[in-house]
Amino acid sequence: MALDEIAISRAIIESYSRKLVNALDVDVAIVGGGPSGLVCGYYLAKAGKRVVLFERKLSIGGGMWGGGIMFNEIVVQAQARNILDEFDIRTTEYEKGYYLADSVESVSTICSKAVKAGLKIFNLLSVEDVMVRDQTVRGLVLNWSAVEIAGLHVDPITMRSKFVVDATGHPAEVAKIIAKKSGIQLATKSGGLMGEQSMWAEVGEETIVENSREVCPGFYVCGMCANAVFGGPRMGPIFGGMLLSGEKVANELIRKL
């Protein structure tokens, strides 16, 4: 059979367009494909919810690939090891309570299992705004990352979801947009973003899970973003809190949906 380049092009365009159209009205939209967003998406998809994830970059995995200072190993504490077990990611005990995993195995496995569970991932799409109705976050405004990077004046498109999850990591991008543009008071002490605090692994890992929750109607945060919004320390290359926070938000949303 002779290969027809036009058939290849048509296949991709038709299939992607269908996938994107199906993503325009869903249960949950997650922004950011780092460890917390991926784990959140996995549990929601596994529970049969319609869930999509938008990631600005070409690659999925956020800050997990690089372990600590590009040494591609991650540390996970005992409380989160069962999540790595759930994904069948191999761990070794370094010393009591500290487990090591290969960061490449971790990201690729979580991503693969999340997609196979039904999470629809769109890479190369950036969230530049939210849709708000009746003081409730109801969806996202999307544009190609290439448009954003090139600074082109191209208008975005909009998708609707019952809930939005900000998993954009340190910059807390969606929370910042809501605080700046929507007039909605966030459920923090100041009503706005409290800001991330300096390194303290133990407190950071505890608070990240506590802070992974609803911030205003229709809007949740998980992962590093949760401490940027509610004010909590960073924790360096220990990833248990990221996994537990994604799981926590997924379970809360599964109860609500």
Ligand code: 48H
């Ligand atoms: C689309 C976006 C947008 C946008 C950002 O940083 P991440 O890995 O996030 P987490 O919270 O799952 O994990 C944090 C962890 O990697 C980390 O940084 C730790 C533990 N730090 C501790 C320390 O002390 O430094 O992933 C966030 C993802 C990235 O891939 C971004 O590209 C993406 O979100 N993203 N995607 N639209 N507007 N903003």
